[in-house]
Every structure is written in C-alpha cells, then in structure tokens.
Amino acid sequence: MSTTETQPEKGELPQEGGAFGWLRALGPRGRRAFGGAFGGYALDSYDFFTLPLGMVAIAAYFGLDSGRTGLLTTVTLVVSAVGGALAGILADRIGRVRALMITVVTYALFTVLCGFAPNYETLLVFRALQGLGFGGEWAVGAILVAEYATAANRGRTLGAIQSAWAVGWALAVIVYTLVFQFLDPDTAWRVMFWTGALPALLVVYVRRNVTDAPEAAEQRRASRDRGSFTAIFRKGLCRTTVFAVLLSTGVQGGYYTLATWVPTYLKSERGLTVVGTGGYLALLISGAFIGYLTGGYLTDVLGRKRNIALFAALSAGCILAYTNIPPGADGMLLVLGFPLGFCMSAIFSGFGSFLAELYPTAVRGTGQGFTYNTGRAVGAFFPTLVGFLAGSWGVGGALVFGALGYGLAVVALLGLPETRGRELV
Numbered sequence: 419m420s421t422t423e424t425q426p427e428k429g430e431l432p433q434e435g436g437a438f439g440w441l442r443a444l445g446p447r448g449r450r451a452f453g454g455a456f457g458g459y460a461l462d463s464y465d466f467f468t469l470p471l472g473m474v475a476i477a478a479y480f481g482l483d484s485g486r487t488g489l490l491t492t493v494t495l496v497v498s499a500v501g502g503a504l505a506g507i508l509a510d511r512i513g514r515v516r517a518l519m520i521t522v523v524t525y526a527l528f529t530v531l532c533g534f535a536p537n538y539e540t541l542l543v544f545r546a547l548q549g550l551g552f553g554g555e556w557a558v559g560a561i562l563v564a565e566y567a568t569a570a571n572r573g574r575t576l577g578a579i580q581s582a583w584a585v586g587w588a589l590a591v592i593v594y595t596l597v598f599q600f601l602d603p604d605t606a607w608r609v610m611f612w613t614g615a616l617p618a619l620l621v622v623y624v625r626r627n628v629t630d631a632p633e634a635a636e637q638r639r640a641s642r643d644r645g646s647f648t649a650i651f652r653k654g655l656c657r658t659t660v661f662a663v664l665l666s667t668g669v670q671g672g673y674y675t676l677a678t679w680v681p682t683y684l685k686s687e688r689g690l691t692v693v694g695t696g697g698y699l700a701l702l703i704s705g706a707f708i709g710y711l712t713g714g715y716l717t718d719v720l721g722r723k724r725n726i727a728l729f730a731a732l733s734a735g736c737i738l739a740y741t742n743i744p745p746g747a748d749g750m751l752l753v754l755g756f757p758l759g760f761c762m763s764a765i766f767s768g769f770g771s772f773l774a775e776l777y778p779t780a781v782r783g784t785g786q787g788f789t790y791n792t793g794r795a796v797g798a799f800f801p802t803l804v805g806f807l808a809g810s811w812g813v814g815g816a817l818v819f820g821a822l823g824y825g826l827a828v829v830a831l832l833g834l835p836e837t838r839g840r841e842l843v
Contacts, residue, residue, distance in 0.1 A: 440571035440578070447629060448566030452575070454515075454620070454628040455559030456582045458522050461617040462555045463586025465529040468614055469494070469545065470679075471594040472607035479604050480538040488679075488805025490545050495674060495798030497546040498553025499791040503647075505554020506787020510638060510645035510780065514562035514630045517783070521558060522617045522624070524551025529614030533607075553794065557787040560770035565631035565779075567771075569839050570718065573725075576770030577714015584707035584763065591699050634779050634842065641780030649781045650788060658776050659789060661833035665726070666769075666793020668827030671800040672733060673762055675820030679804055701752055705759030712760070713767030721838045722772040723831050729765035730824040736761050737821045765827075775837035782842075797823060 444452055469476075469490060477487045501521070508517040528548035535541035560576055567575040593613055598606045643649045650659045709729075717725040736758040740751070769790065777785035804819055 440567070440575045443568055443571055444563075444566050444575070448563070448631070450627045451515075451562050451566055451629070451631075452579070454518065454624040455563045455579050457620045457623070458518060458555050458559050458582075458617070459579060460582035460586035460589070461522070461620060462525060462552055463583040464590045464616065465525050465548065465586075465614045466494070466552060467587055467590035467594075468529060468532075468610045471590060472610050475598070475603035475607040476541070479607065480541075482538065484805040485802070486538070488802045490542060491674065492798045492802040493542055493546045494549040494552065495670075495801075496795045497549035498798075499795030501550035501553030502557055502787040502791025502794070503553075503784070504550070504787075505558050506783040506785070507645040507647070508554075509558045509561060509783030509787065513635065514558055514565070514783070515624060515628050518555065518558045518562060518628075519621050519624055521551045521554035522621050524548075525555065526551070526614055526617040529611055531611075532614075533609070533611030553791045554787060556770075557773075557790050558783065561774055561782055561786055562628075562630065564770060564774040565634035565782075565842055569841050572771040572775075573717035573722070573768060573838070574711075574714040576774075577710055577712075577717065577767035579770060580714065580763070580766050581707050581710035583766075584703050584710060584759075587706065588700075588703045591703065637779045638782075644780040645784055646781060647784060647788070650777065650785045655777070655781075655785070657833060658835075659785065661830050662773060662776060662785075662789035663792045663796075664830035665827050665834065666790050667796040668793075668823040668825070668830060669726070669730070669765055669769075669797075670794045671797030671823030671826070672737070672820040673766070673823075674794075674797055675800045675804055675817060675823070676737070676758075676762060679801060679817055699755075701755035702759040705756035706763035707759075709760035709763035710767050713764030716764070717768035717771060718838065721836050722768045722775075723834065723836050725768045726765055726772075727828050727831055729761050730827045732761040733758075733765060734821040734824040737818060740817075765824075772837060774842065775840040776834070779842065 441449060441452065473487055473490075476482070476490070477484075501524070505517050505521050508520065525548050528544050528551070532541055532544045532548065535544055560579060563579055564572060564576060590610075594610060597609050597613075601609060638644050649655065713725060713729060716728075720728070736754065740754050740758050773786040773790060774782055800820060800823060804817060807819065
C-alpha cells in the first residue's frame with residue numbers, strides 16, 4: 419500500500435506530514451486516546467521498575483539468594499500472561515477503554531500493597547497479582563490507539579506509545595535515586611512501591627475523556643466471535659498465534675533479562691554507587707526513548723518484519739559487547755549503554771501495529787493480549803535462569819543468555835506475514 423500523501427476529501431482526516439503529522443492525523447478523539455494509552459504505559463513501566471531498582475535492598479532485607487530474588491520478576495511476568503489474556507478478552511467484550519481502566523487500577527493497587535509486605539512470601543503474592551494488571555495494560559492501550567491510527571502512520575504512532583516505557587523507566591530511576599539517597603534502604607524500597615499509587619490519577623482522565631474508535635467498536639459488537647480464545651486457534655489463525663507467541667518470547671526474554679539484572683550488574687560487579695548507577699542508566703534510558711521513536715518510523719518504512727529482524731541482530735550484538743568490557747573500562751560501559759538501550763527498545767516499536775494487524779477486529783484484543791503476554795510469561799524464565807547461573811558465571815556472564823532470545827525471534831518471523839499497510843476496519 420502506498421504511503422504517498424494525497425489531498426483529503428472534504429470531511430476526511432488528512433494524511434498529515436511533518437514530524438508530528440501522525441499525531442495530528444489521529445483527530446481529537448484519537449489524540450485523547452493516545453494520551454490515555456501513553457500515560458497508562460508510562461505508569462505501567464514505572465510500577466514494574468520499582469522492583470528491579472529496589473532489588474538489592476529487598477534481597478538484603480529478606481536475606482534472599484539470587485535465585486529467589488529473580489523469582490520475584492519471573493512470577494510477575496508469568497502471571498502477566500494470565501492478566502494479558504483476560505484483558506484481551508475484556509477489551510473485545512466490554513470495550514478497549516473500560517478494559518484499560520481495569521488494568522491500570524489493578525497494577526497500581528498491588529504495587530502499593532507490595533510496600534506493606536511483611537515477608538518474602540507475601541511480597542511474592544502481591545507482585546504476582548500486580549502482574550494481572552501489568553500484563554493487560556499495553557495490549558489494550560495499543561489496540562485502542564491502533565484502531566484510530568491510519569495504516570500509513572500506524573507504526574510510528576504505536577512506536578510513540580512504546581516510548582512511554584522509557585518515560586516511566588526514567589521517572590522510576592529519578593525517584594529511586596532520590597528515595598535511596600535520603601532514606602534507609604530498609605524503608606526506601608517500601609516507599610518506592612507506595613509511589614505506585616500515581617496511576618489512580620490517570621483513571622480519572624481516561625474515564626472522562628477517552629472513547630473507543632467508533633467504527634471498530636461497531637464492528638466488534640456485531641461479531642459473534644468477539645473475545646473468543648478458540649477463534650485465535652482456528653484454522654487460518656492458529657499458525658499466526660503460535661509464531662506470534664514465539665516472536666514475543668524471544669524479544670521479551672532478551673529484554674527482561676537486561677531490565678531485571680543490569681542494575682544489579684552495575685552495583686555488584688562494577689561497584690557503582692546509587693547515584694552512579696542512575697547515571698549509567700540515564701544513557702540506557704535515553705537510548706531506549708530515541709530507539710522507540712526511531713523503530714516506530716522504520717517499521718513504517720522497512721516493514722514490520724524487517725524492522726524486528728534488524729534490531730534483533732543489533733540487540734544481540736550489543737549484549738555481547740556490553741557484558742565483555744574488561745574490568746576498569748567503565749567509560750566504555752557508559753558509552754555502550756546508549757546503543758544497547760536504543761536497539762533493545764527499537765525492536766518493540768513494531769509490536770503494537772504488527773500484532774494488531776495480524777488479527778480481525780472481533781478477536782484483536784484476545785489475539786494481541788494472548789500472544790504478547792504468553793511470550794512475556796515464557797520469556798520471564800530468562801531472568802530466573804540468569805539468577806541461578808549468576809552464582810557460577812557471574813551476573814555479567816549470565817546476561818549473555820539473553821542474546822539467545824533474539825535469535826528465537828528471528829526464526830519466528832519466518833512463520834508470520836508482512837502486514838505493513840493493512841487496514842484494521
């Protein structure tokens with residue numbers, strides 16, 4: 419499908435040009451939906467990173483080894499598969515906006531409760547329940563915006579939504595740096611979780627200002643198959659579902675390995691202070707933000723599959739380079755943080771548009787929620803394996819395991835069609 423600009427008919431949304439043409443082309447209702455989805459995903463990211471950033475303090479407080487520490491992340495991601503699948507069904511049955519509000523309230527509530535956990539077992543349960551909301555928010559928000567976006571701009575529009583992850587991550591690092599500077603570590607990690615109440619403000623905005631895309635909502639309500647698990651495994655969609663799960667597993671296995679263990683790696687094997695770790699992560703996060711936006715643009719230009727394959731190869735190369743810097747070369751470690759963040763984030767930019775385009779409207783929420791979050795659940799075992807391998811390999815050596823995930827992602831692309839230019843309604 420051509421993406422060449424044409425003069426719009428009277429009453430038709432224009433194919434806007436310029437750096438922010440994709441945002442203007444959404445129209446007023448689409449831009450409000452974009453704001454709700456962007457804010458939801460940023461705060462989803464913030465609530466997720468309260469754990470990895472406080473992991474060293476939590477492990478010391480409860481006397482945990484690396485395996486049990488890694489399990490806190492794994493259980494979050496495993497349960498997120500259930501949350502993502504349920505949220506997808508809800509999005510197809512009760513609408514995108516109502517499902518979005520439910521996911522945001524869920525992850526905010528259980529993040530706050532994590533701060534009150536009296537022991538490791540309770541923390542594990544609360545963190546698992548946080549995964550129910552965490553798993554569903556991205557899929558629902560991405561579909562909401564995808565159904566407003568034009569085919570020509572959908573990749574960069576959803577790439578901008580993905581960039582919210584870096585915004586939330588950066589906010590978490592800033593709060594972490596301040597909280598751990600002024601409070602005792604035994605109290606600081608609890609305060610980090612309590613700040614996870616912020617998303618409650620977003621729900622008020624979404625409830626008052628955001629609505630589902632009208633044409634997609636009408637088409638969804640008219641279908642008998644909406645919100646059906648069996649539908650995404652029927653002939654014609656089963657192959658797509660299986661390979662989409664493999665793709666998601668590979669990319670997220672690599673990503674969550676790094677997101678979970680890089681802070682610990684910088685602290686335990688590089689001996690950086692809290693402020694030093696924040697400084698190193700600043701380069702990683704800024705690279706991630708630019709990577710999301712660049713990847714969104716490239717997924718419209720190169721196509722969904724080529725964009726993912728390109729950045730899978732580059733991400734694997736960055737991991738190998740990042741974890742094999744000789745001791746004492748911390749300046750080089752800092753420099754490589756930017757391309758690492760850029761590559762491992764740019765690969766996600768095409769996911770929102772790609773997965774949405776693989777499924778018909780009636781089961782789009784179910785298909786996207788199931789494939790993305792089942793892949794997240796299986797990929798969640800990567801951080802746990804790194805935790806157990808860290809005892810003999812060291813955290814830096816074990817991180818190389820994450821590179822294998824990107825190889826799996828490239829193989830999975832062979833079973834999926836290219837969807838660039840596909841209309842959703």
